[in-house]
Amino acid sequence: MALTFAPEVAEALDAGRPVVALESTLLAHGLPSGRNLTLARGLGDAIRAQGAVPATIAVLDGAPTIGLSPDQLGRVCTESTALAKLSARDLGPAIALGRSGATTVAATSVLAHRAGIRVFATGGLGGVHLPAPGDATTWDVSADLGVLATTPLLVVCSGVKSVLDIAATLEVLEARSVPVLGYRTDDFPAFYLRSSGHPVPWRVDDPGTVAATVLAHREHATSGAVLANPVPPEHEMERTLHDRLLAEGLDRLRDTGASGSDVTPVLLEHFHTASGGISVATNEALVLANATLAAQVAVTLSA
Ligand code: PSU
Numbered sequence: 001m002a003l004t005f006a007p008e009v010a011e012a013l014d015a016g017r018p019v020v021a022l023e024s025t026l027l028a029h030g031l032p033s034g035r036n037l038t039l040a041r042g043l044g045d046a047i048r049a050q051g052a053v054p055a056t057i058a059v060l061d062g063a064p065t066i067g068l069s070p071d072q073l074g075r076v077c078t079e080s081t082a083l084a085k086l087s088a089r090d091l092g093p094a095i096a097l098g099r100s101g102a103t104t105v106a107a108t109s110v111l112a113h114r115a116g117i118r119v120f121a122t123g124g125l126g127g128v129h130l131p132a133p134g135d136a137t138t139w140d141v142s143a144d145l146g147v148l149a150t151t152p153l154l155v156v157c158s159g160v161k162s163v164l165d166i167a168a169t170l171e172v173l174e175a176r177s178v179p180v181l182g183y184r185t186d187d188f189p190a191f192y193l194r195s196s197g198h199p200v201p202w203r204v205d206d207p208g209t210v211a212a213t214v215l216a217h218r219e220h221a222t223s224g225a226v227l228a229n230p231v232p233p234e235h236e237m238e239r240t241l242h243d244r245l246l247a248e249g250l251d252r253l254r255d256t257g258a259s260g261s262d263v264t265p266v267l268l269e270h271f272h273t274a275s276g277g278i279s280v281a282t283n284e285a286l287v288l289a290n291a292t293l294a295a296q297v298a299v300t301l302s303a
């Protein structure tokens with residue numbers, strides 16, 4: 001099935017002008033409805049302010065769509081409960097069956113690359129989950145990591161959530177030859193927190209150096225790259241609050257017996273309600289900062 005493009009995105013790509021991909025799962029399934037549409041519009045504005053064109057990606061009635069109209073963006077944000085969460089393996093079935101769904105980092109990367117987009121902004125990457133209590137290991141490793149390993153895209157994110165096994169996630173990225181760059185930091189961020197305590201192998205301090213690194217990487221590799229951008233300091237969650245919410249959330253997980261794809265929603269729901277909305281504000285601030293940085297890199301890459 002051919003890709004469906006928003007006219008603005010098609011024109012920009014034809015002309016070699018900078019485009020930044022955005023995923024739809026973070027809007028439909030990662031944030032409470034009511035705030036997601038405001039954020040979705042804000043992300044577009046942030047990317048345009050840097051001189052790039054935003055392309056939010058979703059599958060709508062079987063059409064893989066690159067760049068959403070205001071109506072389509074509204075649909076993704078308000079029909080979120082009716083929208084499937086599509087990872088890369090779900091694209092074929094959803095397209096063939098004419099379904100609609102929000103795309104994860106994995107699925108968005110596949111479609112963005114096919115569209116000819118080189119830079120993608122999001123909040124947090126999927127990763128390796130923590131083993132369930134009593135288990136030594138887990139098979140729950142996000143397809144985001146495998147797709148990044150084989151798709152030459154720069155993903156700008158704020159690391160991975162502390163509900164994941166961050167050390168294991170970094171090991172998988174290393175094993176799959178995905179470079180991890182810290183933006184103005186030596187520490188891999190942990191989404192709500194600016195540091196996970198794990199070092200990043202490479203630090204870069206400006207969009208031009210990021211663009212040069214991406215180009216040099218592409219000379220000899222077909223893998224993607226991660227640009228880890230810590231949440232702006234004024235929006236970082238207080239560490240004691242964060243650690244308390246995480247411990248409570250993990251207890252709740254054990255009490256409810258949630259497993260598989262329910263794990264993250266249970267934990268995030270606890271963060272959102274028990275922090276009185278602080279975690280949502282942090283989430284929004286970091287995605288906006290990542291969209292701005294991604295646009296700056298895309299502009300430099302197109303120059
Ligand atoms: N991390 C977040 N918010 C999100 C996600 C991750 O902080 O909304 C979403 C992204 O779309 C990511 C997906 O690609 O979850 C990973 O899901 P899974 O672990 O099922 O692969």
Ligand code: MN
Binds near residue numbers: 140143260261
């Ligand atoms: Mn998973």
